[in-house]
Amino acid sequence: MERNRAMIVVILLIAEVPAKGHILDVCATCHSNANCDDKSEGSGKVCNCKYGFVGNGRTFCQDKDECQIDANQICGQHTTCQNTYGSYYCTCLAGYSPSNDMAVFIPNDGTHCQDNDECRIAGSCGAGAQCRNLEGSFDCSCQLGYQVHNGVEPFHPPRDKASCKVVDCGQPASVEDTVLLSVTGTTYSSVATFVCDEGFVWRSGDNSSVCGADGLWKGPNMVCEEVDCGSPAALPHSHVLWNKSSRMGTEVVYQCNSGYHNVGKGNVSICTSAGQWERPPVLCQEAMCGSPPVIESTEQVWDSHSTLGSTVLYVCKAGFYYKGGLNISMCNENAQWTPPTLLCQEVLCGDPPTLPHTGQVWNGSSSPGSTVTYYCKIGFYHREGNNMSLCSINGYWTKPNISCKAKCGPIPLLAQTEVMWHNRSVVIYRCVDGYHSWRGSYASVCGSSGVWLRATLRCIEIKPPVNHLSVLNEKCLHWRAEKYEEDEEVYKVTYIGSRDYERSFHDRGKRCLSSKADQLELCLNLLPVTNYSISISALSSRFTATISTNTSLTVPPAPVVYYREFETPVPTLRLRRSPNTLDPISLYQVFVLPVEEIMMFDCSSPVSSDISIKIKSSTEYITAQIDVGHVRTDMNFTVGDGLYYGGFFNAPLENGRNYYIILRAVSQWKSALKSSCVLWAKVRGTSYVLRVSSLSAAAAIGLVVLVILVGYSFNWFFKRT
Numbered sequence: 001m002e003r004n005r006a007m008i009v010v011i012l013l014i015a016e017v018p019a020k021g022h023i024l025d026v027c028a029t030c031h032s033n034a035n036c037d038d039k040s041e042g043s044g045k046v047c048n049c050k051y052g053f054v055g056n057g058r059t060f061c062q063d064k065d066e067c068q069i070d071a072n073q074i075c076g077q078h079t080t081c082q083n084t085y086g087s088y089y090c091t092c093l094a095g096y097s098p099s100n101d102m103a104v105f106i107p108n109d110g111t112h113c114q115d116n117d118e119c120r121i122a123g124s125c126g127a128g129a130q131c132r133n134l135e136g137s138f139d140c141s142c143q144l145g146y147q148v149h150n151g152v153e154p155f156h157p158p159r160d161k162a163s164c165k166v167v168d169c170g171q172p173a174s175v176e177d178t179v180l181l182s183v184t185g186t187t188y189s190s191v192a193t194f195v196c197d198e199g200f201v202w203r204s205g206d207n208s209s210v211c212g213a214d215g216l217w218k219g220p221n222m223v224c225e226e227v228d229c230g231s232p233a234a235l236p237h238s239h240v241l242w243n244k245s246s247r248m249g250t251e252v253v254y255q256c257n258s259g260y261h262n263v264g265k266g267n268v269s270i271c272t273s274a275g276q277w278e279r280p281p282v283l284c285q286e287a288m289c290g291s292p293p294v295i296e297s298t299e300q301v302w303d304s305h306s307t308l309g310s311t312v313l314y315v316c317k318a319g320f321y322y323k324g325g326l327n328i329s330m331c332n333e334n335a336q337w338t339p340p341t342l343l344c345q346e347v348l349c350g351d352p353p354t355l356p357h358t359g360q361v362w363n364g365s366s367s368p369g370s371t372v373t374y375y376c377k378i379g380f381y382h383r384e385g386n387n388m389s390l391c392s393i394n395g396y397w398t399k400p401n402i403s404c405k406a407k408c409g410p411i412p413l414l415a416q417t418e419v420m421w422h423n424r425s426v427v428i429y430r431c432v433d434g435y436h437s438w439r440g441s442y443a444s445v446c447g448s449s450g451v452w453l454r455a456t457l458r459c460i461e462i463k464p465p466v467n468h469l470s471v472l473n474e475k476c477l478h479w480r481a482e483k484y485e486e487d488e489e490v491y492k493v494t495y496i497g498s499r500d501y502e503r504s505f506h507d508r509g510k511r512c513l514s515s516k517a518d519q520l521e522l523c524l525n526l527l528p529v530t531n532y533s534i535s536i537s538a539l540s541s542r543f544t545a546t547i548s549t550n551t552s553l554t555v556p557p558a559p560v561v562y563y564r565e566f567e568t569p570v571p572t573l574r575l576r577r578s579p580n581t582l583d584p585i586s587l588y589q590v591f592v593l594p595v596e597e598i599m600m601f602d603c604s605s606p607v608s609s610d611i612s613i614k615i616k617s618s619t620e621y622i623t624a625q626i627d628v629g630h631v632r633t634d635m636n637f638t639v640g641d642g643l644y645y646g647g648f649f650n651a652p653l654e655n656g657r658n659y660y661i662i663l664r665a666v667s668q669w670k671s672a673l674k675s676s677c678v679l680w681a682k683v684r685g686t687s688y689v690l691r692v693s694s695l696s697a698a699a700a701i702g703l704v705v706l707v708i709l710v711g712y713s714f715n716w717f718f719k720r721t
Contacts, residue, residue, distance in 0.1 A: 025492070025510075025512045026044065026045040026046070026047065027045055027047070027510045027511075027512070028510075028511070028512040029047065029058050030047035030057060030058060031047065031049070031055065031057055031058055031059070031060060031061040032061075033049060033050050033053045033055075033061035033086070034047045034048060034049050034050060034053075034055075034057040034058070034061050035047070035048055035050055035508075035509075036509075036510055049061035050086075052064055052066075052086040052087055053086060063083070063084075063085050063086060065083045066081070066083060066087075066088040067081035067082065067083045067088055069081075071090070074088070074090075074107075075090035075107055076090070076107055076112045076113060077112070077113065078092060078093045078096040078113040079091065079092055079093065079096075079113055080092075080093060082104075087106075088106070089104040089105065089106055090104065090105055090106065090107060090111075091103065091104055092113035093113070096113040096114065097113065097114065097120075098111050098112070098113055098114075099111050099112050099113070099114055099120075100629065100632070101120075101632030101633060102577075102579060102632070102633065103579030103633070104579070109629075119131035119132070119133045119138055121632075122630045123630060123645075124138065124140070124157070125138075125140030125157060125164070126140070126157060126163045126164060126643050126644065127163075127164065127166075127643075127644050127645075128142060128143055128145070128146035128164035128165070128166055129141065129142055129143065129146065129163070129164040130142075130143050132154070137156070138156075139154035139155065139156055140153075140154060140155055140156065140157060140162075140164075141153045141154050141155075142164040143164070144188065144189075144213060145166065145167050145187060145188025145189055145213060146164040146165060146166055146167060146188070147164065147165055147167060148162055148163075148164060148165075149162065149163050149164065149165040150162045150163065157643070161642065163642075163643055163644070166187050166188065167187060167188040167211070167212075167213055167214075167215050168186050168187055168211075168215065169186050169187070169188075169190070169211035169212070169215050169216060169217050170186055171183075171186060172192040172209050172217045173217065175194055175220060175222070176224075177196060177197050177200050177224040178194040178195065178196055178197060178207075178220070178222065178224055179194065179195055179196075179197050180192060180193075180194055181193045181194060181195045185211075186211065187211060188211055188212070188213055189210065189211060190210070190211040191208055191209070191210055191211075192208065192209040192210075192217065192220075193207060193208050194207045194208070194209070194220050194222060195207065196222070196224035197224065198248070198273075199226060199227055199247065199248050199273075200224040200225060200226055200227060201224065201225055201226075201227050201273060201274060201275045202222055202223075202224055203223045203224065203225050204222070204223045205220065205221040205222035205223050206219050206220050206221055206222060207220050207222045208220055227247060227248040227271065227272075227273060227274075227275045228246050228247070228275060229246045229247075229248075229250070229271035229272075229275055229276055229277050230246050230277075231246070232252040232269055232277050232280075233269075233277065233280065235254060235280060235282060235284070236284065237256060237257050237260045237284035237285075237286075238254045238255060238256050238257060238260075238282060238284045239254075239255055239257065240252050240253065240254055240255075241253040241254075241255065246271060247271060248271050248272065248273055248275075249270065249271060250270070250271040251268055251269070251270050251271075252268070252269045252270075252277065252280075253267055253268055254267045254268075254269070254280050254282040255267065256282070256284035257284065259286060259287060259308055260284040260285060260286055260287065261284070261285060261287050261333055261334050261335050262282050262283065262284055263283050263284075263285050263335075264280075264281045264282045264283035265281040266280075266281035266282065267280070267281070267282045268280075268281075285335070287307065287308040287331065287332075287333055287334070287335045288306050288307065288331075288335055289306040289307075289310065289331035289332075289335055289336060289337050290306050291306070292306075292312040292329050292337050293329065293337055293339065293340070295314055295340060295342055295344075296344075297316060297317050297320045297344040297345075297346075298314045298315060298316060298317060298342060298344055299314070299315050299316075299317055300312050300313070300314060301313035301314075301315065306331055307331060308331055308332070308333060309330065309331060310330070310331040311328055311329065311330050311331075312328070312329045312330075312337070312340075313327060313328055314327045314328070314329070314340050314342045315327070316342075316344035317344065320344040320345060320346055320347070321344065321345060321347055321394070321395065322342070322343075322344060323343040323344065323345045324341075324343055325340070325341035325342045325343045326340050326341045326342065327340055327342040328340065345395060346395070347368065347393070347394075347395050348366050348367065348395060349366040349367070349368070349370065349391035349392070349395055349396060349397050350366050350395075351366070352366075352372040352389050352391075352397050353389065353397055353399065353400075355374055355400065355402060355404075356404065356423065357376060357377050357380040357404040357425065358374045358375060358376060358377060358402060358404055359374070359375050359376075359377055360372050360373070360374060361373040361374075361375065365391075366391055367391060368391050368392060368393045368395075369390070369391060370390075370391040371388060371389065371390055371391075372388070372389045372397070372400075373387060373388060374387040374388075374389070374400055374402050375387065376402075376404035377404070380404035380405060380407065380425070381404065381405055381407065382402065382403075382404060383403045383404065383405045384402075384403050385400065385401035385402040385403045386400050386401050386402060387400055387402040388400060405424065407446070407450035408424075408425070408446035408447070408450050408451060408452050409450075409452075411427045411444065411452070412427070412444050412452050412454050412455075414429055414454075414455060414457055414459075415459070416431060416432055416435045416459035417429040417430065417431055417432060417457060417459055418430060418431075418432050424446065425445065425446040426443060426444070426445055426446070427443065427444040427445075427452075427455070428442055428443050429442055429443070429444070429455055429457050430442070431457070431459035432459070434461060434462055435459040435460060435461055435462060436459065436460060436462050437457060437458070437459060438458045438459070438460045439456075439458050440455065440456035440457040440458045441455050441456050441457060442455060442457050443455055463482040464482060464543065464545075465481065465482050465489070465538035465541040465543040466479050466480075466481065466482075466491075466536055466538055466543060466544075466545040467479065467480055467482065467545070468480040469536065469545050469547050470547070471534070471547060471549040474526060474549065474550075474551045474552065475523050475524055475525070475526045475551075476521055476522070476523040476524075477493065477521065477522045477523070477524065477534060477536065477547075478519075478520070478521050479520055479536065479545070480518060480519055480520075481515075481517065481518050481519075481520060481538070487516075487540070488514055488515065488516045489514070489515065489516070489538055489539075489540060489541075490512065490513075490514050490538075490539045490540065491512065491513045491514075491515070491520070491522075491536055491537065491538055491539070492510070492511075492512050492536070492537045492539060493510065493511045493512070493513065493522055493524070493534065493535070493536045493537075494508075494509070494510045494511075494534070494535050494537075495507075495508070495509050495510075495524060495526070495532050495533065495534045495535070496508050496532065496533050497526065497527060497530040497531065497532045498530070498531055499529065499530055499531065499670075500531070500670075502670075505530075507526075507527055507530060507532075509524065509525070511524065526549075526551050527551065528551050528552065528553055528554055529551060529552065529553045529669055529670075529672050530550070530551050531548070531550050532548065532549050532550070532551070533546060533547075533548050534546065534547050534548070534549065552672070552674075553667060553669055553672040553673070553674045554667070554674065555667070555674045555675075555676055556585045556665045556666065556667040556674060556675065556676055557585075557665070557676065558665065558676045558677070558678050559575060559588070559663050559664075559665045559676075559678050560575070560576050560577070560578075561573070561574065561575050561576070561663055561678055561680045562574040562575075562576070563679060563680065563681060564681050565681065565682045565683075565684055566681060566682070566683050566684065567683070567684045568683070569640055569652060569653040569654070569655055569683070570638055570639065570640045570641060570652070570653070571638070571639050571640075571661070571681055571683055572636055572637070572638045572639075573636070573637050573638075573639065573661060573663075573680050573681050574634065574635070574636055574637075575588070575631065575634070575635045575637065575663065575680075576633065576634050576635075577631060577632070577633055577634075577635075578633075579633050585628050585665045585666065585667060586627075586628060586666055586667055586668040587625060587626060587627050587628055587646070587666050587668070588625070588626045588628065588631065588663060588664065588665055588666070589622050589624070589625050589626075589663075589664045589666060590622065590623050590624040590625075590626075590637065590639070590645075590650075590661065590662075590663055590664075590680075591620055591621070591622055591623070591661070591662040591663075591664060591677075592620065592621055592623045592639065592651075592653070592659055592660075592661060593619065593620045593659060593660040593661075593662060594619050594620075594657055594658070594659055595657070595658035595659060595660060595685075596619060599619075599660070601620065601662060601677075603664060603675055603676065603677040604675060621651075622648050623639065623640075623645075623648060623649070623650045623651060624637065624645035624646065624648050624650050625645060625646030625647065625648050626645055626646060627646065638650075639653065639661055639681075639683075640652040640653040653683060655685075656685050657683075657685045658682070658683065658684060658685040659682070659683040659685075660679060660681075660682055661679075661680040661681040661682070661683070662677055662678070662679055662680060663677065663678055663680045664676070664677045665677075
């Protein structure tokens with residue numbers, strides 16, 4: 001019986017038209033099949049067509065025809081290439097068939113076209129066996145690492161009931177003074193690698209052990225000796241601080257002798273696991289400082305010695321005077337002269353000091369005895385103080401104490417503001433707590449006429465421009481807008497996606513929206529199985545809100561099977577796959593349910609390929625697990641043939657009992673799993689019915705019970721946990 005499932009995907013596109021008066025965002029103009037990227041020189045953004053498309057990225061991104069390249073280069077030998085929208089697929093020429101027996105394929109999984117061969121059907125001889133094609137038949141023999149079970153080689157599986165069983169050496173034995181570093185498995189050719197235990201060094205022998213075809217580990221024969229570094233090396237002009245231990249991890253500190261200093265990169269040596277002291281980074285040199293530093297406008301009194309403790313005296317040159325600072329430099333133990341801080345300054349007063357609200361009457365001379373006269377600027381009057389400054393013989397202008405007062409009177413007050421700073425002629429305002437500036441100037445200025453030019457700052461009560469932010473259906477962003485006026489607001493939405501199991505993966509996007517509405521919605525093209533951080537900014541109010549969301553793995557399509565009822569304990573069942581399918585199925589699992597009155601089956605668990613988890617309960621069990629790469633357009637599977645499939649034993653069915661055979665399709669990506677199930681067959685014994693069991697809402701999560709009627713298939717629903 002066949003059942004088709006249809007999926008309807010609705011994509012909501014929101015036109016991004018810049019509002020009048022707003023600057024066009026380049027990313028908002030990108031074509032739907034393009035990404036918005038940073039320019040390489042960092043001067044802005046640019047639209048680039050996605051992989052599989054070509055164009056200018058803005059007005060058009062058309063499909064790239066990969067098949068323009070020779071089919072033999074893109075698809076392999078003996079193929080034809082067919083272009084599709086945004087991709088392509090390959091087919092084989094007449095007389096050749098694809099290695100995965102699918103009508104179409106993409107060669108990124110190693111699929112190629114090969115000559116027809118009766119032995120190309122995978123699994124003909126069972127796991128661990130190799131097939132030899134014969135005229136009208138075939139026979140089997142075990143591969144290296146496998147042994148024939150229940151027969152001799154060569155054998156014919158349906159006739160001889162023989163199979164190949166993998167050689168298993170068990171866990172490798174421990175070796176004295178060593179630690180097991182890694183083991184690739186316990187089957188034939190598996191390798192166990194050993195390292196010496198901490199404090200020991202590998203002197204000789206092989207450090208690996210290999211599982212042989214006889215089921216025994218061979219090796220290792222390595223010899224580990226305890227680490228002993230001996231005495232540390234002596235270095236010139238230095239001595240060591242050491243506790244006399246030479247075991248691994250011991251540290252030795254080197255110190256330079258008096259009159260020498262260390263010019264190396266360190267002074268510690270450690271006894272390593274290799275039984276050797278690290279090369280000491282210390283280098284002791286005699287302390288020689290060389291020539292002392294030259295200080296501008298000074299002369300040196302020095303005996304030309306630059307050894308440790310030598311000194312240099314600095315004095316000011318003629319025409320300069322000593323202003324302060326240390327005038328002695330000494331050669332220290334680091335072979336460097338200590339920096340003198342002597343300051344010698346020419347006897348000139350320079351520019352006279354400036355005073356608030358004043359102007360100057362000055363002839364430009366800064367020699368001792370020169371004078372400057374100060375006056376109050378327009379809008380101020382001379383209230384008190386001396387208005388003269390004199391250049392002294394020490395090179396300083398005497399400080400005048402003139403006081404100029406503004407004529408504008410008390411400072412003006414503004415609603416919902418407070419004074420942040422003022423100096424009688426300028427007042428700077430800011431909004432009080434709970435309010436923010438909206439429009440207008442922040443300053444009131446005392447004019448030359450003595451009248452305040454008032455600030456026009458407007459303060460408005462603070463409300464969050466974006467609130468009640470949420471994500472629906474894993475792709476649509478909803479929020480409520482708070483605006484201070486009925487103006488149109490421009491929103492900028494950016495999102496970044498990452499995957500824990502795929503560190504190199506990054507998905508970035510940006511959308512813009514202009515609207516006067518209070519309730520808004522924007523749907524994004526988010527990818528499945530991805531962690532997203534979404535940020536929305538209201539540009540005019542300079543407010544940003546963020547939200548995080550996760551997208552889930554899609555559900556695989558239900559398998560298409562031919563339902564039948566049997567009265568034989570070894571029924572052969574049939575599965576059909578569309579020759580054009582590119583579905584996300586990873587593997588198939590075959591379940592056997594012995595019928596015992598009312599039965600319940602959970603399609604979502606266990607969804608594990610771990611062969612150690614073989615039985616879910618005392619009744620139902622997995623009898624086979626088949627990788628999707630081994631399934632062709634049509635697959636025949638015999639329940640109870642006594643062989644192993646994917647590590648699970650296909651046990652014979654008991655005569656006189658009723659069984660339901662269920663086929664489960666599993667999609668798996670790292671830790672994310674989804675599955676769907678169908679009823680494949682019933683093996684008759686005594687009549688029973690699989691009935692609905694009433695469950696609470698909590699128990700129904702991940703567990704669904706459906707009525708199974710003979711001759712009908714059913715779908716299992718799921719809920720991602």
